[in-house]
Amino acid sequence: MRIATWNINSVRIRFELIRAFVEKYKPDVLCLQETKTQDESFPHLEMQSLGFNYREIRGEKSYNGVAILSKIPIRLSDKLTFFNDQSRHISVHLENGIELHNFYFPSGGDIADPSINQKFHHKLQYIDNVADWFKRYRSDNKKIILVGDLNIAPGKNDVWSHRQLLDTISHTYMEVYHFNRLMKSINFIDVSREFVSYEEKLYSWWSYKNIGWRENDKGRRLDHILATQSLKESLNKHFICKEFRDTNGPSDHVPVLIELTKD
DNA sequence: ATGGTTGGGGTCCAA
Numbered sequence: 602m603r604i605a606t607w608n609i610n611s612v613r614i615r616f617e618l619i620r621a622f623v624e625k626y627k628p629d630v631l632c633l634q635e636t637k638t639q640d641e642s643f644p645h646l647e648m649q650s651l652g653f654n655y656r657e658i659r660g661e662k663s664y665n666g667v668a669i670l671s672k673i674p675i676r677l678s679d680k681l682t683f684f685n686d687q688s689r690h691i692s693v694h695l696e697n698g699i700e701l702h703n704f705y706f707p708s709g710g711d712i713a714d715p716s717i718n719q720k721f722h723h724k725l726q727y728i729d730n731v732a733d734w735f736k737r738y739r740s741d742n743k744k745i746i747l748v749g750d751l752n753i754a755p756g757k758n759d760v761w762s763h764r765q766l767l768d769t770i771s772h773t774y775m776e777v778y779h780f781n782r783l784m785k786s787i788n789f790i791d792v793s794r795e796f797v798s799y800e801e802k803l804y805s806w807w808s809y810k811n812i813g814w815r816e817n818d819k820g821r822r823l824d825h826i827l828a829t830q831s832l833k834e835s836l837n838k839h840f841i842c843k844e845f846r847d848t849n850g851p852s853d854h855v856p857v858l859i860e861l862t863k864d
Numbered sequence: 865a866t867g868g869t870t871g872g873g874g875t876c877c878a879a
Contacts, residue, residue, distance in 0.1 A: 610879085611871055635879085637872065663872050664879095708879055720878095752879095809879090810868035853870080853879085 602673075602861045603628045604701065606748035606824055608806075608854035612636040612668065616647050618848055623651045626842065626858055629672050630695070634705035634750045636666035643668070661688045667703050667749075669693050675701075683730040684723060697863075699832070700739075704731070704749035709770040721770060724752070728779035735786040745787065747827040750854060755780045756794075758802050759822035771821055789827035792859055796839035805841055806854045814846065824857045835861040 605628040609615050612633055623631065631653065636643070638660045648656055653670035657677045660666040665688045669675060675693040678700060683690065692702040707727050710720030728751075739745060753776045757763035766772040784791065797803050804820025811819050828836065838860035845855045 614871070808868080809870050812868070
């Protein structure tokens with residue numbers, strides 16, 4: 602089974618890109634963030650045409666928005682709200698017993714000081730609340746996968762320059778502290794790092810503002826797949842689909858995909 | 865050098 606996550610930055614404008622991705626990588630389940638579409642405007646028929654017969658969505662006007670599209674049956678679990686009422690989370694049960702959470706964490710604004718930047722304060726609080734929720738309501742012996750744009754690049758090789766980005770939101774020690782709390786909440790595995798050594802640079806996002814992003818390669822790893830320990834033996838393949846940053850009209854994020862063996 | 869680009873909705877905000 603293949604599960605993918607992608608911050609699509611408008612699901613409507615990038616449907617043809619989604620089609621190309623689905624045809625190439627054949628995900629069974631596709632989790633999207635930043636759909637930027639109210640539920641009544643979600644492109645259901647188009648998604649159905651790609652074989653996604655099962656869809657759970659949570660949108661809002663203009664901003665945020667998450668969706669889980671699936672070729673295999675899914676059952677809605679939760680649409681949780683951590684701290685504010687924005688559409689940043691949706692979760693489902695898969696028929697093989699896995700619970701799948703799709704998140705779009707707050708970006709956090711520009712100034713890396715929670716005492717003067719309310720958005721950053723909210724971001725830290727949001728991560729903390731998510732960690733608390735998993736610690737309180739979920740157990741590390743369950744099969745749980747958490748994916749999404751977490752807007753945090755936790756490791757020194759998850760950014761193009763650890764030293765130069767220490768005061769840049771997404772890579773501050775404060776965010777890494779809260780990210781690690783989330784990781785420990787139910788003993789999550791950082792799946793991408795199971796496949797790619799911590800010593801290697803690994804990115805999933807390159808800013809639109811960085812012209813020549815490929816030559817400069819000033820990327821960050823903001824998109825994550827976390828899994829509980831009971832899924833460790835099922836992890837079979839992993840792709841960060843960098844070629845989708847090179848298309849016409851790309852998202853600034855690329856898809857991250859894992860394949861699980863049947864158990 | 866402190867910019868740069870993009871999408872949605874509406875003449876600016878968020879990323």
